[in-house]
Amino acid sequence: MSNIRIELTANPKQKPQGPLHFGRYFTDHMFLMNYDKGEGWHDARIVPYGPFPLDPAAMCLHYGQEVFEGMKAYLTPDGTIQLFRPDENFKRLNCSNERICIPQVDEELCLEGLKKLIEIDKDWMPTEKETSLYIRPFIIATDAHLGVSPGEHYLFAVIVSPVAAYYETGLDPVKIYVEKSYTRAVKGGTGMAKTGGNYAASLIAQVEAYEEGFSQALWLDGVEKKYVEEVGTMNVFFVVDDEVITPALNGSILSGITRKSSIDILKSWGVKVTERRIAIDEIVEFHKQGRLKEMFGTGTAAVISPVGMLRYDGHDMPIGDGTTGALTQKLYDALTGIQWGTAEDTFGWTVPCCKL
Amino acid sequence: MSNIRIELTANPKQKPQGPLHFGRYFTDHMFLMNYDKGEGWHDARIVPYGPFPLDPAAMCLHYGQEVFEGMKAYLTPDGTIQLFRPDENFKRLNCSNERICIPQVDEELCLEGLKKLIEIDKDWMPTEKETSLYIRPFIIATDAHLGVSPGEHYLFAVIVSPVAAYYETGLDPVKIYVEKSYTRAVKGGTGMAKTGGNYAASLIAQVEAYEEGFSQALWLDGVEKKYVEEVGTMNVFFVVDDEVITPALNGSILSGITRKSSIDILKSWGVKVTERRIAIDEIVEFHKQGRLKEMFGTGTAAVISPVGMLRYDGHDMPIGDGTTGALTQKLYDALTGIQWGTAEDTFGWTVPCCKL
Ligand SMILES: Cc1ncc(COP(=O)(O)O)c(C=O)c1O
Ligand SMILES: Cc1ncc(COP(=O)(O)O)c(C=O)c1O
Numbered sequence: 265m266s267n268i269r270i271e272l273t274a275n276p277k278q279k280p281q282g283p284l285h286f287g288r289y290f291t292d293h294m295f296l297m298n299y300d301k302g303e304g305w306h307d308a309r310i311v312p313y314g315p316f317p318l319d320p321a322a323m324c325l326h327y328g329q330e331v332f333e334g335m336k337a338y339l340t341p342d343g344t345i346q347l348f349r350p351d352e353n354f355k356r357l358n359c360s361n362e363r364i365c366i367p368q369v370d371e372e373l374c375l376e377g378l379k380k381l382i383e384i385d386k387d388w389m390p391t392e393k394e395t396s397l398y399i400r401p402f403i404i405a406t407d408a409h410l411g412v413s414p415g416e417h418y419l420f421a422v423i424v425s426p427v428a429a430y431y432e433t434g435l436d437p438v439k440i441y442v443e444k445s446y447t448r449a450v451k452g453g454t455g456m457a458k459t460g461g462n463y464a465a466s467l468i469a470q471v472e473a474y475e476e477g478f479s480q481a482l483w484l485d486g487v488e489k490k491y492v493e494e495v496g497t498m499n500v501f502f503v504v505d506d507e508v509i510t511p512a513l514n515g516s517i518l519s520g521i522t523r524k525s526s527i528d529i530l531k532s533w534g535v536k537v538t539e540r541r542i543a544i545d546e547i548v549e550f551h552k553q554g555r556l557k558e559m560f561g562t563g564t565a566a567v568i569s570p571v572g573m574l575r576y577d578g579h580d581m582p583i584g585d586g587t588t589g590a591l592t593q594k595l596y597d598a599l600t601g602i603q604w605g606t607a608e609d610t611f612g613w614t615v616p617c618c619k620l
Numbered sequence: 621m622s623n624i625r626i627e628l629t630a631n632p633k634q635k636p637q638g639p640l641h642f643g644r645y646f647t648d649h650m651f652l653m654n655y656d657k658g659e660g661w662h663d664a665r666i667v668p669y670g671p672f673p674l675d676p677a678a679m680c681l682h683y684g685q686e687v688f689e690g691m692k693a694y695l696t697p698d699g700t701i702q703l704f705r706p707d708e709n710f711k712r713l714n715c716s717n718e719r720i721c722i723p724q725v726d727e728e729l730c731l732e733g734l735k736k737l738i739e740i741d742k743d744w745m746p747t748e749k750e751t752s753l754y755i756r757p758f759i760i761a762t763d764a765h766l767g768v769s770p771g772e773h774y775l776f777a778v779i780v781s782p783v784a785a786y787y788e789t790g791l792d793p794v795k796i797y798v799e800k801s802y803t804r805a806v807k808g809g810t811g812m813a814k815t816g817g818n819y820a821a822s823l824i825a826q827v828e829a830y831e832e833g834f835s836q837a838l839w840l841d842g843v844e845k846k847y848v849e850e851v852g853t854m855n856v857f858f859v860v861d862d863e864v865i866t867p868a869l870n871g872s873i874l875s876g877i878t879r880k881s882s883i884d885i886l887k888s889w890g891v892k893v894t895e896r897r898i899a900i901d902e903i904v905e906f907h908k909q910g911r912l913k914e915m916f917g918t919g920t921a922a923v924i925s926p927v928g929m930l931r932y933d934g935h936d937m938p939i940g941d942g943t944t945g946a947l948t949q950k951l952y953d954a955l956t957g958i959q960w961g962t963a964e965d966t967f968g969w970t971v972p973c974c975k976l
Binding site for chain 1: 802816
């Protein structure tokens with residue numbers, strides 16, 4: 265057992281009343297750990313949630329040397345709070361670290377700190393349907409130094425937020441807009457890492473999508489602007505005839521844990537799932553031929569999110585009959601069943617954390 | 621005249637003794653201003669330099685919504701402290717803002733705040749040859765919100781650092797390494813904006829360049845990996861026969877103010893300067909033919925930096941005789957003459973700030 269220092273708050277906050285808008289409320293504590301060159305990661309601790317006093321020259325504020333993760337804790341019917349594949353998140357965090365030149369973290373220590381934190385703040389767990397605790401581990405470079413080079417000092421933190429559904433429309437199908445001019449990520453870039461710059465690059469397209477009445481933008485590859493990549497915070501899947509297709513991991517899209525889990529669930533049902541390069545023109549063609557039956561996005565925040573309309577090049581493609589498709593719904597039920605503990609976890613994906 | 625509130629420090633810091641390593645020391649004060657949705661930019665103020673208390677959920681720490689600028693104040697022989705084309709920097713800041721969905725700033729107010737700040741901290745101006753005050757304006761999104769969307773709250777800041785030359789080798793030629801696998805920026809991305817993510821993406825190549833004994837990496841375009849773009853913090857120029865060539869502004873490279881000024885100076889001498897797409901293979905060919913006479917980088921921090929060796933694909937190309945080329949030296953002298961006020965500023969680029 266490692267040594268995690270614990271300092272409890274003397275001033276617990278009021279819990280949010282009313283709707284849990286995504287990522288706006290934070291629990292009473294946070295897990296922190298520092299890295300200093302020569303010393304490595306040290307001083308793992310759980311302390312009251314509160315501001316970081318960052319030097320104005322802190323590298324993360326200038327050179328974007330920052331990575332993050334997103335996962336959830338779910339309340340099961342028997343009162344257990346459980347995590348979903350948390351090891352995958354910390355593994356991915358270390359992949360992001362590698363690309364962004366941040367030192368590797370001890371994945372087990374991170375998980376231990378996270379579990380302890382959830383236990384301490386467990387009375388923040390919301391209990392309504394489809395709510396959860398959203399967990400945000402992240403690392404920032406804190407050196408007060410304006411030279412462009414990797415930092416020598418980092419802060420690792422985990423903060424926790426009680427949340428309802430990401431899209432305020434719930435499981436209603438969302439409208440997605442294919443972005444043609446802006447680029448989010450490219451081969452050799454940082455697309456496969458969960459790092460700030462990718463999201464900063466994506467904001468402008470999202471604003472334009474909103475203005476047109478769409479929820480998010482669907483990105484095409486940065487080289488040829490021909491192949492489907494992913495949506496702002498979701499991987500995407502298409503149901504074409506009886507086959508499910510999704511863009512292959514090519515280095516510029518994020519390797520989603522919900523994506524990976526969805527593929528496994530679908531395959532366990534005998535559904536044919538193909539990961540491959542998918543041209544947007546193919547999707548248009550499938551739609552014309554009436555073969556594009558369903559489309560959905562996958563992500564920790566958005567869970568399984570049906571897409572009801574895709575716009576490409578001024579051309580609107582309604583998908584299905586405007587309601588959630590049968591396979592999308594079945595996948596949603598299966599995945600959320602495992603996550604919220606109402607179905608058996610035959611894959612061994614859940615990790616119990618504590619009792620409420 | 622606008623209202624800039626001023627609060628002077630009661631505890632001036634000790635000035636650095638010894639070598640002024642780049643971007644490690646900061647003056648006693650900083651210029652700040654806040655933006656809140658509905659209210660716009662407000663509360664412009666100069667206050668003692670000190671940490672920002674940032675909420676752990678602050679958007680800039682997660683989604684890289686941050687932009688910056690880099691400029692310098694120079695001490696002239698008559699004791700005037702002057703700026704070099706500061707209007708260009710604030711114009712570029714607003715271009716970066718546009719791409720990253722940050723509200724536009726009032727360029728005149730920024731310049732006024734900056735001048736006032738330099739005046740207040742003028743006794744930090746170093747006086748040795750080639751030293752200056754490096755000025756870093758920047759903006760960060762401060763909303764404590766984990767949804768991916770543009771912030772509604774921002775902090776604008778200017779901090780100031782006394783500096784010597786960026787490369788510790790001074791005007792000695794640097795060695796540059798052409799990066800083949802990683803990508804820094806791509807068409808439709810954020811390359812033309814001065815935003816954190818571009819620099820985070822570049823660190824890994826810089827680390828590899830260092831390990832091979834090179835100072836920086838030269839980036840190729842993200843689409844074809846064929847065309848020369850720029851170096852980590854410099855634009856690049858090649859002297860081929862009697863012509864100077866430099867990559868055209870294509871949306872993925874930064875529009876450097878030193879680049880622009882260098883082009884104007886060279887043209888004023890009757891030198892032929894061409895901005896165009898330049899394939900790295902062409903450079904290799906020019907080198908083979910003995911036509912690549914000089915190469916240099918341009919940037920506020922690095923000034924005019926001669927390149928003495930270029931490595932591409934395992935192939936080393938020594939440039940010139942290992943010393944600074946004649947045109948590079950002449951350009952360096954002309955530009956630094958204007959900046960440090962030892963030559964006449966026939967272009968009208970300098971802006972006096974105060975007397976030391
Ligand atoms: C860009 C991007 N793609 C995909 C995903 C989905 O990944 P996961 O299923 O691991 O949450 C996310 C987010 O979480 C994301 O930010
Ligand atoms: C990526 C990049 N290119 C070029 C430059 C040179 O621009 P300027 O001459 O305006 O300083 C800089 C930096 O300052 C830079 O960061």
